[in-house]
Amino acid sequence: MAIGGAVASTAALTPLARARMMPQDMDRDQFVAVVRELRAIVGEDWVFADEASTISYRKSGIPDLRGEHIPSGAVAPASVEQVQAILAVANRYRLPLWPISTGKNMGYGMATPASSGQMILDLKRMNRILDFDAELGTILVEPGVTYQQIHDYIEDNDLPYWIDVPTVGPIVSMMGNTLERGVGYTPYGDHFFMQCGMEVVLADGTVLKTGMGSIENGNTWQAFKWGYGPYLDGIFTQSNFGIVTKLGMWLMPRPPVYKPFMVRSPNVEDVAAITDTIRPFRMNNLIPNGVLIMGALYQMSMFNSRADLWDGEGVIPLDVIQRHARANDIGMWNTFYALYGTEEMIAAMEPILTGAFEATGADVLTAAEMRGNPYFEHNETLMRGGMTLEEKGLVRWWGRSGGAVAFAPVAPAKGVETIGQTELATEIMNKWGFDYAPAYAVGGRELHHIIFLMFDKGDDEHSAKAEQCMEEMITRFGERGWAAYRSSVSTMDLVADQYGAANREVNARIKQALDPNHIIAPGKQGIA
Template sequence: MSLGLLLKFERIYMSKGIYMKNKQTQNETIQENRISTEQVQESLVRMFGANNVQTGSETQNHIGLQKTLMASVKVHDRAMLKACLNFAQQNSLSVYPISKGMNIGYGKATPNTNGQLLLDLSAMNRISSYDSSFSSIEIEPGVSQKDLYLYLKEQGNIHMADVTGASPDASILGNTMESGFGHTPLGDHRKNILNMEVMLPNGEIFNTGSFPSYGPDLSGIFVQANFGIVTKIKIPLFRRPEKVLSYVIKFKNEQDMYKALPKLRALRESRVIDSLIHFANPTRVLMSKQRFPEHLSPAQILSEKDCLELLNDSPLKVGFWSGLGGLYGDKDEIKLKKKKLKKQLGKHAQIAFFELKQLNFLRKVCHLPILKDLKLFKNMDLSLKSVIEFSGLLHGIPSSKASDNILWREKSMDELGIRWLCPVIPASEDQIKIFRQVTKEVFRKYSLELPMTLTMINHTQFICILNMNFNKNNPAELTHIDRAYKELYNEYKKLNFKPYRLGVKDTAEDIYDPIKTQILNEIKKAVDPSNMVAPKRYGIG
């Protein structure tokens, strides 16, 4: 952002009278004339009605972090949002906006500091400006994956939107603001923003603009940031092709995957592989497919080898690494891509190609009266159901499969504790080996099962997704996980394996280089001089 633009923002705020005479530093929240929590809550109820204001003092999440709130307001439209921001400015409050607050494992709707006013934007759930000719659509923060899928289906099912493995009820905009990713050729959400509508802390609304055009593209500075509140985004859609062919790449062992890496990179770079491939280790596959096996002792910590043996007791075998991807196009395009995949990877891996209709037919066979009670077909049906659910993601069909089994060992969501780690790894053999070694050592040290996914986000990098599960109601387990998480987080930092996103328990101050930190804080100072919106989120402000 140029100095001229920064000065322009500052002039806007000076003209609005937002700067206070005795303004403190950007890292402080103004304390003068602060009203009590009770007064805040009473005022908000008068303004918006009791149905739209919650006065509970603590947030609920699955990472073992409790923060107190001033109140929570369910915001229905832009006028109401602006009124909330004006109220917060007048009373020196900080606000924390959420889309739907469903980022389990990162903090849900929990702010990273106490005493904030939570702005729940889930009721802003309008879908608009669907352009079937130019394949785009506009959505508000409360639009879920399921909402958009059903909307597009009603419009003729011409297009699909990319979906993630998160709950069908999760917000698309919220995931995009956290730089999320899915499965289809539009899987890198951060790269696929056509326009943003943003409300600045002073209540003004502006659009970041569509490109190609003149001037800087400002959309990027509002991703993983706290400079304003994104009230709508325009995203591209993927026109449903003649055919979608799913495939699973199975590497028998780690070494086979390393041998195939150069060819995987080349196939991704040339766009023969145009979807995001998610490679899962046996522990991740088992945890995504089912709960902890009932016939095993709860005290047993399952190794990757243990999980592989359990999975391969089924007719549908998995590899040490099993990668799910999709081919898109007409019959001739897919035939050519399929041939190239087999030629390049066939020496190192088994590749199985299938269509959803084939898998659905096999499930019907498993349900035949004469077969359904046999162990072989029961196991096959369970495996097929899992494969169908995950393959549906490649077709833009949201699934609850992964979120349904997220409990693993815990009995209910009230017990579930989970922390996600998500380092970015160079797509090279030596770096993946170092990463794997360090990760296994820490998980082994703390007696934790190791579910791992490597997503090939582009031809040079993998994003790794790991999780540590625990009972959040057990203080000893919470302390144990916090220590394990911190140790591994610090090991990754030493190795320059930076996370692609942060939870509210994480700190970002030492992630940016000093110049980037200075620039981010100068932008924050210009657009949000009282540091009102989500202070310190992502280390800004």
């Protein structure tokens, strides 16, 4: 894409060395005028428009060899009114704005925009918990509220609820993760399913409350999702149709007893039988939580750098992974599920599940056997909505300048699908020299295959290979009918194409109707 000129002081730098790039089609004088107007709205300190103050918004963790995801700056409003005023300026100058809540979207581009020159609309200052209904277990939050903040609020007020966190929960927002349709690992793990009501500011400044939110004297906004007429919440997830400023969620009542389990399977091919065993129990809810089938290398890459495990040529051989797994008391696949309820309920269900998993040739282990093992404790924490940051370790795999880009194709929850997907991913990744470090998350009836492609971001050649490898994976998985449910900012068009022309066309029409100047996050999910 065409890239505008840099501001005078940094004109000598190459695009890649820059922390910021000008919006496309905007000259320097216009940009200076925009910054002046934005400062008048949010205050001097909350517009970031020079190299130094923009650096943190530029860190993406994904390959960006051509400098295609470099923002022009950032603006951080403190209220809905300020968001509206910023949108008015953006419409006047045709300034593209890329909204983020906390901007920690790991594996998908963090805070960076789909195309260079967009200004980050950083909503971190809007970070209030606006309502917590202790009887209904519902919460209403602003964008910048982190899971840690909600966790602390619950503890401080001794409320009988759990939250459901994604990995790296402490630093990310309930808003960002839910809008991206992320998942967690308690029975409330499908975040969008548990979302109820939102407030959205449209490009023209209109404030829309979805569901029951606009009923005069109403108090049902966080209690009933569907409202009346077309259900609109969905079109504001993974989208650029509006800026979400409030989000309602349901929280899980804290169960009297929680019992986590780990199923240890020795062989790579065991994942098929494990998946077929999980499926009926997810369908009838005997296993109530989002189950993770963790590959040994994914687990080990959270706690080790590659050099700790292997210093030979090429990808890490299977027997080496197997040896390290055994030494750490884990299998090649380790499946985590949990039971929640009273002692009696759990005692009744436990043998049914244990027997079914043991029939696949696996060991079924409890906390009594695995306590103190960091691999077990990581998932044990997630299944009760606890805080972990261990997954951040993935970016250290190749050393300090690590990068990690995620690919998450979905498939029906059938064993045969895991065989095909694991074979294809291993073939492509190994061809490009990358280790296949997978996990499968089993929802109601589908599998999310979570693949983190870890690479050395400090090495351009390695970054280029990561980019090509990711493109090949998306393309070849797509040819087999396996499309991603989410993608990094660098592959949004590629994935959107796989969902077909009619989807793209309808999205484009909605975009044109709601945001005719295309100022909100152009390129998001392939929508211009």
